[in-house]
Amino acid sequence: MEQPETPLVQDAPIDAAERSLVDDVRDLVSDGRTLLEAELAYQKSRAALAGRTAKSMAGWIALALSLVFFALMALVMGLLLILAPLIGGLGATLLVVAGLLASAALSGWVAARRWQAMSRRLAEDDAA
Numbered sequence: 001m002e003q004p005e006t007p008l009v010q011d012a013p014i015d016a017a018e019r020s021l022v023d024d025v026r027d028l029v030s031d032g033r034t035l036l037e038a039e040l041a042y043q044k045s046r047a048a049l050a051g052r053t054a055k056s057m058a059g060w061i062a063l064a065l066s067l068v069f070f071a072l073m074a075l076v077m078g079l080l081l082i083l084a085p086l087i088g089g090l091g092a093t094l095l096v097v098a099g100l101l102a103s104a105a106l107s108g109w110v111a112a113r114r115w116q117a118m119s120r121r122l123a124e125d126d127a128a
Contacts, residue, residue, distance in 0.1 A: 076100070079092070080092050083095060083096070
């Protein structure tokens, strides 16, 4: 007792009088559901790919930042070693610390200025 195979796409009745509005709406809802399921599966696969990529990217960024940190520490140590014979250990330490604090202050000032500029732009966009 084999069942006949049903075709994936059935031929539409030639005569519009043979079709009913209920059947058309049912077909439309079925097509919409199929489209929604396909779109959800597509977006889910895109999100999974983005998640894997972001995780890998975060690891590489953390490695790069840690290497930059160690390079800066080596620079500070090198400056201390170069300046110590010239101005003494305490003088070298104070000079390097003052230079680092000045660099930090300049970086903070630039960041604050950019924050203020961004805040002004956002306030202008909200007013418009």
